[in-house]
Amino acid sequence: MSESPVRDEIASSKADKTASIDENSINSDAHDVDPKKLDKIYRKLDRRIIPALWCMYFLTSFGGNAYGNTLTMNRTAGHSLRQQLGLTRKDLSTASALYYVGYIVFDVPMNLIMTRVSPQSWLARIVLTVGLVYTCYSTLSNPGGLKAVRFISGMVGAGTWPGMSYYVSLWYPNDRSTRRIGYYFTAAQISAAVGGLVSAGVQKIDGNRGYTGWQWMYLIYGVITMAVGISLLWWLPDRPFKTGNESTNKLMVFYNRFFTPTHPLSAEEREIHRRDIQHRYVLLKWTFKDVVQVITDLRIWPIIIMYFGVVGCGIGISVFAATIITTNNPHLTDIQVSLLVAPIWLFDLAGILIMTPFADKFKKLRPVIFSFGCCIIICGLCVMTYAHGSWKKYGGLLISGFGLGPTVPICMSWSAEIFQERYGDVGTAVSAALVSGLGNLGSVTATYALYTGWPADIKRQFKYSNMILVLMLGISIIASGVTHFLRDKVRQVKN
Incomplete structure (x- = not known):
């Protein structure tokens, strides 16, 4: 295991002539730092980091939501993506999978890769x-x-969700991370809601300049x-501390000079921040053996199962919300269906804002x-299934959306808490990627085997x-109990 990179950072901060540092503050223990001062530092980081991650996740999530909407856009004119490409149910389920x-x-x-390069x-x-x-979808x-x-x-979007979770772990301690993950996770819900509104508007320019609504x-x-991806190079800060010597390669020197933004904290604030999270900076250099150790740790698998269920449900509702609403109420117009998708994700947003602070505290x-979140989703699914009347069934969608909100952020922050403690940097990165990657088998199940991928179930x-x-x-739910049991058991063995 490599040493913490804090020595280089201390030397750098001492050499910084643009700000003076209170020596008593530097030499004091992290636990003696005024909590109000720490809160102020993290709020300052929030203003710089969270909006950038929010925009990033909003846009990367919007594509999936847009895809679901384009399947039904302008269908009365025969211009939906599904109609124009002549897609069968098997084509749709295969493409989604x-x-x-x-x-x-x-x-x-x-x-x-992100652990070895500039995260920003x-x-x-x-x-x-x-x-x-x-952009190529339009062709x-x-x-x-x-x-x-x-x-x-x-493939190109792989690493988005675990990458952001890893990035947050670089800047925030675990007792502050769930809320921050929840903050930018709201982007997915707003994205889904906005996707419905945008698709409703874009359908009105169907046929302009020879392009259909979905192409626009x-x-x-x-x-x-x-455009936003390029702007992140100057907006999103890189690591809070240096993790090695800077490259002398001319290209990298040029890149670091013009494409690396300034640190969001002053020299004094950086030192206080460093003392608060320096325990997180261990094992910055890893080998394949370290990766194998994380993969073979029994505690990772129940978290993957937790994620499997909630993300499968979330993606199933996200991709097929418009289809479910249309099936329950076939008299609605395409624009009305798009508008009805939006409130589902506003309820999801409410669930995040209400429950994730408790998960941190x-x-x-x-x-x-x-x-508790899973139980709310189950109640919503039962209402969707057994309630009489299309609007009561739609109410079940709203209930499910509310329950979905806190579940995914809890999975990611819990995995970081467990695996960073023992494996450090590689534990955070690999556990986040495994939970997100293998957990997305739930998404494959929901999109390939269920809903439109199960033709006989449409009639039901x-x-x-x-x-x-x-x-x-x-x-x-069972897997969350197993995770809690294994975590406590490992602690007892260590002690």
Whole structure:
């Protein structure tokens, strides 16, 4: 295990002539730092980091939401993506599954790369390439092209969610991370809501300049996303501390000079911040053996199962919300359906804002809060399935959205808490990628085997698909209890 990189940072801060540092503050123990001063520092970091991550996640999530909407956009005119490409149900389920296969295959290697390079540049690269690929969607003309580009979308977007979780762990201690993950996770909910509103508006320019509504959607979205990806190079700060000697390569010197933003904290604030999180900076250099140790740690698998259930349910609702609403109420217009998708994710946003602060404040109750969220989702799915009347079923979608909110952030912050403590940097990166990557098998299940991937269930108004999601959530609840048990058992063995 390598030493903490704090010595270089101390030397650097002492040499900084632009600010003076209170020596008593520097030499005091981190626990003696005024909590109000620490809170002020983290609020300052929030203002710089969270908006950048929020915009990043909003845009990378928007593509998936846009895809679900384009399947039904302008269908009365015969101009939906599904109609123009002549997509069968099998084509749709295969294309959706391939998207998550790309994520699953590349999540771990992409996140491991991020530990060796500039995190800020790597996250900017993700946004830029996602925008580029989605721009290419506007040229699609056949099912084979859709399947290929869906897989590529998953590949270039791999590492987004675990990468942001890893990035947050670089700047925030674990008792402050769940809330921050929840803050930018709201971008996915707002993105889904805005996606419905934007698709409703874009449908009105269907046919302009020879482009259909869905083509305009992808063109506008792709260009904006690429522009934001480039802006992240100057917006998002890099690591809080140096992790090695700077490269003398001329190209890297040029890049670091013009494409690396200034540190968001003053010299004194950096030192206080360093003392608060320096315990997190261990094992900055890793080998394949370290990766294997994380993969073979039994504690990772119940967290993956937790994520499997909740993300499968979330993606199932996200991709097929418009289809579910249309099936329950076929008299709605395309624009009305798009508008009804938005409130689902506003309820999800409310769940995040209400419950994630408790997950940070009461870390020992994370399995209880996670299970409570799952129970709310189950109630919503049961209402969707057994309530009489299309609007009551729609109410079930809203209830499920509220319960989904806190579940995913809890999975990510809990994995970071457990694996950073023992494995350090590589533990945070690999656990986040494994939970996100393998957990997305739940997304494959929801998009390939359920809903439109199960033609016989359409006539039942997706009754069996909903109940399979209930079963998956029940298993996730059990897995959260197993995770809690294994964590306490490992602590007892250590002591």
